[in-house]
Amino acid sequence: MGDPWTDAMRRGDFPAAWAIAAASLAHRDPATRDDPRLPYHLRWVWDGRPFDGRDVLVRCYHGLGDTLMFSRFLPLLRARAARVTVEMQPHLLPLFGDFPGTLRLVPFDVAHPLPPQDCDLEIMELSLALRATPADAPMPTLNIAPAPLPPGTVSLCWGAGDWDAGRSVPQAMFAPFCRGPALSLMPGPTTLPVLNPEGCPLDIVRTAQLVAGSALVITVDTMIAHLAGILGRPVWLLVKHDPDWRWPVDSPRTPWYPTMRVWHQSAPGDWAGLVGRAAAELDRLPRLQPAEGG
Structure with a gap:
């Protein structure tokens, strides 16, 4: 067993996690x-x-995926507060233009953060x-039109960035997922047989449209x-043997995303075995369906 809070979050025992977090909060130095x-x-x-x-004031201090x-x-916070301002990463703001509720969304300028208000929270503290x-x-509805992709397109993301290099899979290992129409959601060119060998544009709305138009997304633990x-x-998430706190360790399902299936390494570092199992399952699936409007 690891950290008690991490263990509670992984198994979806939110009351236990809140109790641990609240006890920790009570012992922090306000300074x-x-x-x-x-x-x-x-x-x-x-x-x-x-x-x-x-x-x-809700501050978004962590990664894009966390936000x-x-x-x-x-929306739950907005229903209880007088006014809510969200200081959000500029890259994400275009996705939330039609966010439900009267929320004020402003770009987070790391050099000049907004002054405190009556109550400040970091967005990842909202559940607590x-x-x-x-x-x-319920997840908010983002006004994203699916990109018109070929039926059955599987979109792929194998890189997780520098935050945790152990989450990334070597690009060549994703080749078994390219047996039908495949799309790269990675920036930069790839040698994999995909519809866009030049890579995915660095545009969050365009990326969201590609994701929305995909029949299936296969990705490592990152914003995608x-x-x-x-x-x-539908999304298959490929995670390490010891995954991040938000993902289960003994189940393929997560309460965070109903359409997600979590695939775990059977042993530390065993991406080959995980990809082999997922690729075999992909081959057994009936013809993948495109998104509505795709």
Whole structure:
């Protein structure tokens, strides 16, 4: 067993995770809240103060996928606060132009963050603050038109960036997923037999349209997984033997995304075995269906 909070989150025991987090919060030094000496992703923001009927600032200090994952809780917060401002990563703002509710969305300028309001929270603290599970907060509907892709297109993302290089799969290992129409969701060129060997454009709306038009997305643990999940597309997530806290270790299903199937390494570093199992399952699937409107 590892960290108790991580174990609770992995098994979907949210009340246990909240209890652990609340106990930790009670012992924090208030002087260290939103400490400007720390990188943004290492800061804590909410100090437990009430937010009902107050002006609330939601700060997005973590990754794009984290913001997508926890955006579902924003309408619940808006229903209880007087006003909600969300300081969001500029790359994501185009996706949320029609976000439900009267939320003020502003770009997060790391050099000039907004001043505190009545209550500040980091977006990943919303589940704790609201005591809300994913089942309590349906995913928002993003106004994304599916790209017109060939029927059965499988879209692929094998790279997870520098945050955790162990999440990435060597590009060549994704070749078994290219037996039908395949699309790269990676920036930059690829030698895999895909519809777009030049790679995916660095445009979040265009990327979302490609994801929305895909019959299936196969991805490592990165923003693409959350984008596919929030858009309700079938998505296979390939994770390490010891995955991130948000993914289960003994189940292929996650409460965060109903359309997601989680594939685990059977042993640390065994991407070949995982890809082999997933590719065999892909070969057994009936003809994949395109997205509606795709």
